[in-house]
Amino acid sequence: MSEDKVVDVAVGVLIREDGRVLLASRPEGKPWAGYWEFPGGKLEDGETVHQALVRELDEELGVRLADSFPWFVKEHRYEHAHVRLHFRRSRDFFGEALSKEGQDFGFYAANERTPGVLLPIDQNILNRVDLPDVWEDSTAVLTLSENALHATVVRDRKYRFVGARCGNLDDVMKAVAMDFDFVIVKPEVFEATLWKGEPRLPTYVEDVPASDLRLWQDRGAHGVKP
Numbered sequence: 001m002s003e004d005k006v007v008d009v010a011v012g013v014l015i016r017e018d019g020r021v022l023l024a025s026r027p028e029g030k031p032w033a034g035y036w037e038f039p040g041g042k043l044e045d046g047e048t049v050h051q052a053l054v055r056e057l058d059e060e061l062g063v064r065l066a067d068s069f070p071w072f073v074k075e076h077r078y079e080h081a082h083v084r085l086h087f088r089r090s091r092d093f094f095g096e097a098l099s100k101e102g103q104d105f106g107f108y109a110a111n112e113r114t115p116g117v118l119l120p121i122d123q124n125i126l127n128r129v130d131l132p133d134v135w136e137d138s139t140a141v142l143t144l145s146e147n148a149l150h151a152t153v154v155r156d157r158k159y160r161f162v163g164a165r166c167g168n169l170d171d172v173m174k175a176v177a178m179d180f181d182f183v184i185v186k187p188e189v190f191e192a193t194l195w196k197g198e199p200r201l202p203t204y205v206e207d208v209p210a211s212d213l214r215l216w217q218d219r220g221a222h223g224v225k226p
């Protein structure tokens, strides 16, 4: 594989009614075998991310995925590959999971220890599963042009999540570089902050009614901030 070839990967964040998320260990023979991850895998030619997830969940765990929403897209360079991870959330799946490839698996809460170590970049992402759909004040929000370094300090002391209010794509790119948990944007700039229709971080749309939540989630938002 040439160094700069980007591999697109579909990643499923399947959330049970009790808020727990499906995680599984990586089968023997793959890079990072034995580490835990969200189920998913590489896109095949012509597949959408949702289609790839439907296939991978069936192949790996026998789970049937009915619907899923874009959550965010994240690039990461491993030694073995440069991946573009397309995370999608779903509460709409059925079937009892089975280990079709010899993996361990289970449903876990964000603050619970899995039997094995998660892939390093997945831990932060698992925490974000608890971000509420409708924004609450228990999250720290910074305006990026102000003192953004403060974010790292605040994160440890008081707030579980740190987000940034972003006026445009440049701000969102800064929030990505600083690994913020979420961004808040106005409805009129939402589209401009996406990467080919997918957010780059979980995104709240500001100043819209809570009753429009589903509409904005269909378009890729994590949630709304009325």
Ligand SMILES: Nc1nc2c([nH]c(=O)n2[C@H]2C[C@H](O)[C@@H](COP(=O)(O)OP(=O)(O)OP(=O)(O)O)O2)c(=O)[nH]1
Pocket (backbone or CB within 6 Å): 009, 010, 011, 030, 031, 037, 038, 039, 040, 041, 042, 043, 076, 078, 081, 083, 085, 119, 121, 122
């Ligand atoms: N499925 C999954 N892959 C992840 C996660 N986090 C993360 O960095 N990755 C990376 C690891 C791998 O480099 C890549 C997924 O590739 P893979 O080898 O598991 O995909 P696959 O099942 O299609 O593999 P194969 O059949 O081609 O062997 O994405 C995650 O949470 N879930």
